[in-house]
Amino acid sequence: KKMLYNILRYIVIVTVKIFFNSIYTKNLDQLPKSGALIIAPNHPSTFLDPLVISVWLDRPIYFLTNGGAFSSPFKKWLYTKLFMIPIYRQQDSKEGIDSANQNEQAFDNCYDMLAQGKVIIIFPEGTSENERRLRKIKTGLARIALGAEAKYDFKLNVKIACVGINYTNPRKFQSKLFVNFTKPILATDYQEKYKNDSREAVKEMTSLISEKLESLIVITPDEKADKLVRKIEILYSNRLQKNLNLSSDQTEQIFTIGQYISDAVKYYQEKNNQRVVDLDDKIEKYFLLLKKEKIRDKTVLKIADKKQVIRKLLKYIPQLLIILPLYIYGLIHNYLPFILPGIVAKKATPYAVFRGPINLVTGIFTFVSFYLIYCTIFFLFTKNILLTIIYFISLPISGYLTFYYWNYLLRVFESIRLFFIFEKGQNTYELRKMRDNIIEELEKIKEEYLNS
Structure with missing residues (x-):
């Protein structure tokens, strides 16, 4: 037992x-x-x-x-x-x-x-x-x-x-x-x-x-407030980390900031709820435009002009081409054990709260099972224990590499979309202006809250 x-x-x-x-x-x-x-x-x-x-x-x-x-x-x-x-x-x-x-x-x-x-x-x-x-x-x-x-x-x-x-x-x-x-x-x-x-x-x-x-734990007043807090975290956490002299690599600080923002939202809900409603409306419109253009807030913040986008693409693409063979190797070995838990979770329950745990638990068995099958087949062909051990070690490493390669690839696609947004011009200006206005409002709220 x-x-x-x-x-x-x-x-x-x-x-x-x-x-x-x-x-x-x-x-x-x-x-x-x-x-x-x-x-x-x-x-x-x-x-x-x-x-x-x-x-x-x-x-x-x-x-x-x-x-x-x-x-x-x-x-x-x-x-x-x-x-x-x-x-x-x-x-x-x-x-x-x-x-x-x-x-x-x-x-x-x-x-x-x-x-x-x-x-x-x-x-x-x-x-x-x-x-x-x-x-x-x-x-x-x-x-x-x-x-x-x-x-x-x-x-x-x-x-x-x-x-x-x-x-x-x-x-x-x-x-x-x-x-x-x-x-x-x-x-x-x-x-x-x-x-x-x-x-x-x-x-x-x-x-x-x-x-x-x-x-x-981080506690938010209600579901609507929680959605607002999460969006403010995306927009404002890095700025708060710098203002409060918090280390960006400490996971604890992410949750400290989350509670700080939640407390402020709760305070203004009780004191001046209309201000919270107006801020929520501004932020919602900004995120809807981000969703429409399929880019992240982080990208809007970091990239200033079309030339910077081109420089980023020139940096990304050669790196992706060099690592491409390793990505294909990892994809062949890890795609099925990675994708199956998600399918099982969706089939098993309609409730999102259960899907993450089911995904994780199922993933334990899919990866262990597939890796054992791969290694058994490999050993039957090679008859070499040392090579089989090396092959086994390569499987999870290639899986990690494939995951990060895919995320890197998504950044390239995002940069390409951003290039065309700069070509159009209007939405780039609108996103920048909307974000600056929101940050300006958050700065005012922060100062008022700290002085209250």
Whole structure:
């Protein structure tokens, strides 16, 4: 059981580090290395979140999982081997099945595991949504932590480690990840309160968990505000990084700036909402024009005239031609294992929130399977172990190269489009003017906000 878990964990570690372009952790040293521990993260990306958490703990983690997943003897066997514990929601229970009774058994299992000094991950929001907001924290986690202590006379020293998981885009390959840890909550701090009033103790701990999680993640007021914040991040993050003397290569700063912008948007929504509406309208029109011309904001910012576009093309094209044979080699070997997970994810669910995790998990198996097939065929032809090892090493390297080559190629196409935009003239001037006006407005808002 433990061997299967460890094998899968090492595969997950490699996969997570490949999937994300940049991973940054803060206060990882606060995570206890031994003893009874409940990990309490936010839950923005279904299956991906527990995989991300498992990377940082060098001991098995037990997962509370929706009991509906244990729907067949095989699934029950497999999920048990993967350290999953079924938990049942009343709305998911089948007719004639007592979810409360089943959960009492699940809670007892958790108590005993904590008594053995094990680690359990519980997502206290209960559900997963790909949004930058914290949903209402359920009381189940506090009930398990305090119930375990009460059962063993408050001698377990159970700790609750709140963890903030922040993605730039959990569905996008080579996006950024920031995992934010903090000092654990001690269940024993609630001993007297629990003995006098168990419900009030559970309520207080749940409230503290909510407060800690809010401090560890980027939170936007609502979906519309979140879209505005993301666009302002694209337009204004680099400028803010320079103004605030933040290093551009630190993933944490991306999320610091995101929260800074979100707080400012929330402030002006309450103080002068019409100003937010007008700014949103300007930014929306600018991004619609970018979409129409199929170019990025970064390109509008960096390229000033047609001559600069030509210089860029003269730089790009020879480099692309030199690397073209390696690109073709990588494309032949990596296209199918790369494209299949996306197809599987789209077929498996209509919900975008599930597609990123399904993509990642499926990708583990497609790449491993295809690489093994390629190497088996290669060895059968060559009968040479050393050459087969070299060939195997070349596969992931060529995959990376192919991915970056394709992105480089997209920049060339973008530069060609920009060349013709400069030829037309009008939209170039309009984009520049619109962007300058937006930045000028953001500068005014920033100064007012800092002085408020």
